[in-house]
Amino acid sequence: MARKVEVLYLRLLIETASPQRRPFLFNDSPIKRWSYGYLCPLTIRYPQVMSLKRSTVQQLLSSQELDREVLVKGWVRTRRGNKYVQFIAVNDGSIIHNIQVVADAEKFPEEDLKYVTTGSCVAIRGKLVASQGKGQTVEIQAAEITVLGKSDAEAYPLQKKATSLEHLREIAHLRPRTNTFGAVLRVRHALAFAIHDYFNKNGFFYVHTPIITGSDAEGAGQMFRVTTLSPEHPPRTADGSVDFSEDFFGKQTNLTVSGQLEGELAAMALGSIYTFGPTFRAENSNTARHLAEFWMIEPEVAFNELEENMDLAEDFLQSLVKYALEHCADDLAFLNEQYDKELLGRLHFVVDNAFQRLTYTEAVEILKSAKQKFEFPVDWGTDLQSEHERYLVEKHFKKPVILTNYPKEIKAFYMKLDDDGRTVRAMDVLFPGIGEIIGGSQREEDYTKLTTRMAEMHVPTDELDWYLDTRRFGTAPHAGFGLGFERLVLFVTGMSNIRDVIPFPRYPKNAAF
């Protein structure tokens, strides 16, 4: 009852106040503490605002239609001016640029404008006009300014000036409001969309492989356990070990480290498939290139052999970079200017030049005869170190490299054995600054050879009998690869830490937000 009376009183106040005064009465009222259910009917009191459809900043900045009434809503980046004229830069995330709102300060007294501060959220109705000042072509002459959400300028953590990426990581809930993260997140979206677009246009089917897996034989690293058992008092078997038959799935389960094995099953029926989903690795990796939770794209194609797998990887990567260059020009220009002056040049180079293909054995020869001294020696049979990969990509070839035919000992059990019996049909795509962006292979389709490799590498065959069935019934050559999505975003944005290209990074000792 008391609330109802208060609402009626406020309506009366608002309706009898001058038009400029209304929004501020509204914002100062105790009603702001109440639910949106109460806020909505009150905002209907502004018929001009409601009858006007909101335009995005992106739409307004590219508009040719001037001298018309528009409504824009967004967050204030800066406000400046004097007692006669005020300039408010508003950003709504639709584009990296702000729209400049010009307010006649005599119409909007300082007392009313004081809540229009950096970080506050505003709705502005006004006329879209050609700008009188330099720096922008259009601007809005404000007729009405409504503060939708105040922001205490003293407490707001984002400043007009540069804030370090490390500090932004600690306030990851607010960093999308910065130019940098706005740009990164828009590029990230564009790349995700481009991936689906590429596969769809090329006859691939999107397959959803499970996030929770019952097999711990995927062979791609430490896994996170999924359980509903009590951590303090789990049920025990007679010999004292934890009784997982009592667990939710009746067995031990984990978060997936790869969708590949299930992807292969689908490829052996649908022909060309891809997965694009979250992947989890419980490795204690503390680097700028690793996350505990990341997104991976894994295409798998029946009848493809190693050569065709490489063709697909190269065309795929070039198409994605090209898409970003075409669709994210403003964001990439900003990142190029702000962080990495060679970014755009590098992206164009990747699109325009064929990747260098060579075997592991050839790479070892090049590294052995290299004049540069390495911290770790190069030896046939050992895996290449980061410094070796970087030498090949950045110094020797100066272009993306695809390394193939690695020694079988350093690669996974499912990779197809070469005729010499020493190497497998693996391929790693190495990118400048990133290292391994893609890892893949032609798969071993021969049942006997596959089970022999599994025995040698102590991979339990009974747990993977479903996987082996593809080799038992109508087996076929097939190949695929995994692309780390964040590593792609890292490359395209020119950021240097993978924690800065995912909204809420997960890494050892950190699961905030």
Add this chain to the structure above:
RNA sequence: GCUUCCUUAGCUCAGCCGGUUAGAGCAUCUGACUGUUAAUCAGAGGGUCCCUGGUUCGAGCCCAGGAGGGAGCGCCA
């Protein structure tokens, strides 16, 4: 997990060889300015020098332990 560097105002960072009351720019507040572009100009307020202990007449600075963060390496995508 290993190596190494860092932690000083809300933010970015100075702070000499261990020596008086710890500084600057931005932000905030007050004032000035009729078209600004990270506006500008003048003034004011703002500090657990990451924490704990030690050395010293005296510690932001030296030593030990801890916490948080960065970079490099390993594992990988």
